[in-house]
Amino acid sequence: MSHVFPRHxxxxxxxAVAGDGCYLIDAEGKxxxxxxxxxxxxxxxxxxxDVIQAVQDQVGKLAFAHTGxxxxxxxxxxxxxxxANAPGDIDRVYFVxxxxxxxxxxxxxxxxxxxxxxxxxxxxxxxxxxxxxGNTLGALAAGGNEWRRTQFAPLLIEISHISPCYEYVxxxxxxxxxxYGQRVAxxxxxxxxxxxxxxxxAFMAEPVVGATSGAVPAVEGYFKRIRxxxxxxxxxxxxxxxxxxxxxxxxxxxxxxDGVAPDILCIAKGLGAGYQPIGAILCTRQTYKxxxxxxxxxxxxxxxxxxxVATAAGLAVVRAMLERGLVPRCAEMGEKLQAALEERxxxxxxxxxxxxxxxxRGVELVADRETKAPFDPALGLAGKIKxxxxxxxxxxxxxSGTRDGxxxxxxxxxxxxxxxxxxxxxVVDKLETAxxxxxxxx
Numbered sequence: 001m002s003h004v005f006p007r008h009x010x011x012x013x014x015x016a017v018a019g020d021g022c023y024l025i026d027a028e029g030k031x032x033x034x035x036x037x038x039x040x041x042x043x044x045x046x047x048x049x050d051v052i053q054a055v056q057d058q059v060g061k062l063a064f065a066h067t068g069x070x071x072x073x074x075x076x077x078x079x080x081x082x083x084a085n086a087p088g089d090i091d092r093v094y095f096v097x098x099x100x101x102x103x104x105x106x107x108x109x110x111x112x113x114x115x116x117x118x119x120x121x122x123x124x125x126x127x128x129x130x131x132x133x134g135n136t137l138g139a140l141a142a143g144g145n146e147w148r149r150t151q152f153a154p155l156l157i158e159i160s161h162i163s164p165c166y167e168y169v170x171x172x173x174x175x176x177x178x179x180y181g182q183r184v185a186x187x188x189x190x191x192x193x194x195x196x197x198x199x200x201x202a203f204m205a206e207p208v209v210g211a212t213s214g215a216v217p218a219v220e221g222y223f224k225r226i227r228x229x230x231x232x233x234x235x236x237x238x239x240x241x242x243x244x245x246x247x248x249x250x251x252x253x254x255x256x257x258d259g260v261a262p263d264i265l266c267i268a269k270g271l272g273a274g275y276q277p278i279g280a281i282l283c284t285r286q287t288y289k290x291x292x293x294x295x296x297x298x299x300x301x302x303x304x305x306x307x308x309v310a311t312a313a314g315l316a317v318v319r320a321m322l323e324r325g326l327v328p329r330c331a332e333m334g335e336k337l338q339a340a341l342e343e344r345x346x347x348x349x350x351x352x353x354x355x356x357x358x359x360x361r362g363v364e365l366v367a368d369r370e371t372k373a374p375f376d377p378a379l380g381l382a383g384k385i386k387x388x389x390x391x392x393x394x395x396x397x398x399x400s401g402t403r404d405g406x407x408x409x410x411x412x413x414x415x416x417x418x419x420x421x422x423x424x425x426x427v428v429d430k431l432e433t434a435x436x437x438x439x440x441x442x
Contacts, residue, residue, distance in 0.1 A: 014026035014027065014028065014030070015027040018046075019045070019046020019047050020046065020047055021045045021046065021047055021416070021418060022034055022045050022046075022415060022416045022418060022419055022423055023046070024046060024395070030393065031393060032390065032393050032394065032395050033393060033394050033395065033415075033423065033426055033427060033430070034046070034395045034415065034416065035389075035394050035395055035396045035413050035414075035415050035427045035430075035431070036395055036396050036397035036412060036413060036414050036415070037270075037274075037414045037415060037416055038274060038395075039211065039243070039269065039397065039414075040210065040243045040244070040248055040269050040270065040360065040397075040412075040414035041269045041270060041272075041273065041274045042273060042274045042416055043246065043247060043248065043270040043273050043317070043321070043326075043330075043416055043417050044273045044275075044317060044320060044321075044326075044416060044417065044418065045416040045418050046274070048273070048275070048320065050316055050319075050320055051273065051275045051313055051316040051317055051320065052275070053316075054312050054313060054315065054316035055275055055276060055309060055312060055313050055316075057312070058074060058308055058309045058312035058313075059309055062308045063308065063309055064307065064308065064309075065308060066303070067301075067305055067306040068301075071306065072306065072308040072311065073308075074308055074309075074311040074312035074314075074315050075095060075306040075308065075311040077311075077315050078093070078095075078311045078314050078315040078318065079092075079093035079095075081315065081318055081319070081322075082280070082282060082318065083282070085252055085253075085318075085322070086253060086265070086282055087253055087255060087256055087260075087261040087262075087265075088261020088262070088284065089261065089284040089285050089286065090261070090265065090282045090283065090284055091283070091284060091285035091288060092282065092283050092285070092287075092288040093280050093281075093282050094109075094280060094281045094282075094283070094298070094305070095278065095279070095280045095305050095306040095307070095310070095311060096268075096278075096279045096280060096281070096302060096305055097277045097278060097279060097302065097304045097305070097307070097310070098268050098277055098278070098279045099134050099139075099240075099242035099243070099266070099268035099269060099279050100133075100134030100135050100136040100139045101134075101136070101268075101279055101302060102134075102240075102242060102266040102267065102268050102279040102280060102281050103133040103134045103138070103139040103142060103204070103238075103240055103242065103266050104134070104136055104138045104139055105281050105300055106202075106204070106238045106240075106264045106266050106281045107125060107138055107139075107142065107202070107204070107238075108138075108298075108299070108300050109264060109281065109283065109287065109291075109298065109300070110125070110201045110202035110236045110238060110263075110264060111123065111201055112290075112291065112298060112299060112300075113201075113236065113287055113290045113291070114201050115294075116290040116291055116293075116294030116295060117290050117294075119198070119234075121196075121198055121199050122198065122199055122200060122201040122234075123199060123201060124159075124160065124195045124196075124199050124200045124201060125142060125159050125160075125200075125201060125202050125203075125204060126159070126160045126161075126162060126188060126191050126192070126195075126200060126202070126203045126204070126235075127142045127143065127144060127159055127160070127161055127162075127203070127204045127205065128144055128161055128162055128163065128164045128165075128205050129144040129161045129162070129163060129164055129404075130144050130145070130164045130166065130209065130212050130213050130402075130403075130404070130405070131143050131144040131145065131161075131164065131204075131205065131206055131209060131212060131213075131240075132144075132145045132148070132206070132209075132210060132211050132212040132243075133204060133206075133240050133242075134242070135148070137152070137155055137156060137157075138157065140152060140156060141156035141157045141158075141159050142159055142204055143212070144161045144164070144212070145211075145212045145401070145405060146401065146404065146405025146406070147400075147401045147405045147406070149405075150405075160191050160195065162184070162187040162188055162190075162191050163184045163187055164184070164209060164213065164216070165180075165181055165184050165185070165216070165218040165219060165222045166209075166213060166216050167180060167181075167216075167219050168216075168352065168353040168355070168364065168372070169372065169403060170184065177219040177220065178219065178220060178221050180219060181218065181219035181220065181221050181222035181225070182221060182222070182225055184222070185221075185222050185223075185225035185226050185229070186225070186229075188203055188226060188229050188230075189229045189232075189233075192229070192233050192235065197233050198234075200233065200235050201235065201236060202235060202236040202237070202238050202263075202264075203226065203229075203230055203235055203236075203237055203238065204238040204239075204240060205223075205226070205238075205239060205240065206239070206240045206241070206242075206243070206244060207223065207239055207241060207244055207245075207249075207254040207255045207257070207258060208244040208249055208254055208356065208357055208360060210242075210243035210244055210360075210412065211243065211397065211399055211412060212399070212401070212402075213362070213402055213410070214355075214362030214363070214364060214399065214402055214410030214411070214412050215244075215355055215356035215357070215360045215361050215362030215412055215413075215414075216355060216356075216362065217249075217257070217355065217356065217357050218258060222258070223255070223258035223259075223260045224258070224259060224260055226260070227260045227261075230263075236263040236264060236287070237260075237262045237263050237264075238262060238263065238264045238265075238266065239254075239255050239262040239264075239265050239266070240266045241253060241254045241255065241265060241266060241267050242266050242267060242268040242269055242279065243269055243360075243414075244357075244360055245265075245266075245267045245269075245270065245271075246267055246269065246270030246271050246317075246318075246321070247270060247321050247326060247327040247330050247358070247417060248270055248330065248358055248359060248360045248414060249330075249331075249334075249356075249357035249358040249360050250327065250328070250330050250331025250332075250334055250357055250358030250359075251327065251331075251357075251358070252321065252322075252327050253265065253267075254357070257357060261284075263283065263284050263286075263287050264281055264282070264283045264284075264287060265281065265282040265283070266279070266280075266281050267279060267280050267281075267282070268280070270317070271314045271317065271318070272310060272313050272314050272317060273313075273317045275313040275316075275317065276307075276309055276310040276312075276313035276314070277304075277310060278307070278310040278311065278313065278314045280314075321417075326417045326418075327417075329417055330358045330359045330417040331357075331358050333359055333417070333419055333424070334356070334357065334358035334359045334360070334361065336421065336424055337359060337361055337413065337415075337419075337424050337427070337428075338354065338356070338361060340424050340425065340427075340428045341354045341361065341363060341428060342354055344428050344432055345363065345428075345431075345432065345435075348435075349369055350365055350366060350367065350369070350375075350435075350439055351363060351364070351365060351366070351369075351435075352364045352365065352366035352369055352372050356413075359413075359414060359415055359416075359417060359419065360412075360413075360414050361412075361413045361414075362410050362411070362412055362413070363410060363411045363413070363431075364402060364408070364409070364410045365381060365382075365409045365410065365411070365435075374402070374403055374407045374408040374409065375409055375440070377400060377401075377406050377407055379440060380400070381398075381400070381409045381438060381439075382398035382399050382400040382409040382410070382411070383398065383400070384437075384438040385398045385409075385411060385434050385435060385438045386398045388433075388434035388437045388438050389430060389431060389434035392430045392433055392434055393430060394426075394427060394430035394431060394434065396411050396412070396413055396427075396431060396434075397411065397412035397413070397414070398410065398411045398412070399411075399412065411431065411435075413427065413431075415427065
């Protein structure tokens with residue numbers, strides 16, 4: 001009998017014992033293609049020799065040094081490498097242990113930034129509906145995933161949520177993509193004015209929405225308008241790239257595709273590629289200077305921030321991405337995956353949209369292609385597809401509540417950047433089979 005507290009008490013999970021490239025292997029020897037990278041984590045696959053060696057070497061030299069007393073070589077080197085490749089005026093890196101820690105730290109940094117500048121009235125955070133920023137209470141409050149929020153709502157701080165940039169569902173008939181993007185971006189200005197222009201501290205968004213909506217990128221011009229509004233009202237722009245960042249969309253930082261740079265940038269998942277738990281917030285020189293020239297102390301911290309072994313793993317991962325050309329490869333293979341999905345599923349009567357960037361793709365299921373009507377949530381379609389795909393040897397990331405937290409189903413794909421042409425065919429074959437098995441009979 002297991003004493004592990006699992007995610008679901010009724011699940012009977014196989015035991016993973018090994019990893020081989022894009023595959024995970026259980027105790028019975030069954031191989032599973034990791035088509036979602038866990039949760040968009042395993043960008044280098046499960047047996048990268050260079051990263052494994054870097055972790056082993058660092059443990060042998062220095063396993064832990066508390067950042068209240070000491071810094072470490074791998075933390076310094078990784079920060080330098082990230083800043084050298086970051087967009088805009090990013091100048092500092094604050095290491096944490098995961099995505100929720102990163103978004104929590106970003107929110108607190110935004111608040112302290114305004115305090116240090118003598119604007120204590122700036123307290124409001126604005127985010128978007130159908131977003132996800134993590135599972136700790138502050139991050140959960142920022143997120144707009146109603147299913148995850150509902151039972152904890154009494155514990156959550158009040159945060160405003162504006163419309164997402166979700167073209168497939170939100171664009172009006174006859175409206176251009178650009179005009180749609182400007183319309184929903186302008187909701188930010190409306191909300192700032194409603195709350196009081198000098199009371200808003202930050203706006204938080206995912207450049208490509210991940211688990212909640214299924215790889216939804218913003219339309220052209222949306223984030224440029226968001227950046228303009230933030231600048232106009234002195235609001236910090238926090239971009240959450242925990243899932244979509246670190247090469248996943250074919251850019252090292254996902255916001256590069258939109259031609260904008262944030263004040264604070266959150267990363268995790270692909271930063272450690274699963275070899276160690278690690279995340280980070282990156283901030284601009286101006287944001288850092290407010291702390292440095294004020295109290296000098298960011299009133300935040302966790303025991304394992306800047307962990308030497310974790311940062312050594314992150315350093316090896318980012319070096320591998322840059323030196324092996326894996327980011328442009330991710331863009332190239334992402335186009336091939338998109339083409340394969342469109343060829344096989346593009347005309348399927350129950351596939352409404354196939355979208356994304358790089359190796360970050362979403363497939364949205366619908367009961368009716370013409371009306372875009374979703375399936376009845378009582379069918380539990382996403383869960384059934386996840387189970388059928390897993391039985392077929394494919395790990396993917398189906399989710400329900402795509403539209404509003406209850407209605408809608410999608411499948412998220414985020415395979416390792418080392419995926420081959422043959423493996424793309426394997427993923428699409430197994431996914432098509434799983435979908436066919438689970439759709440309700442007409």
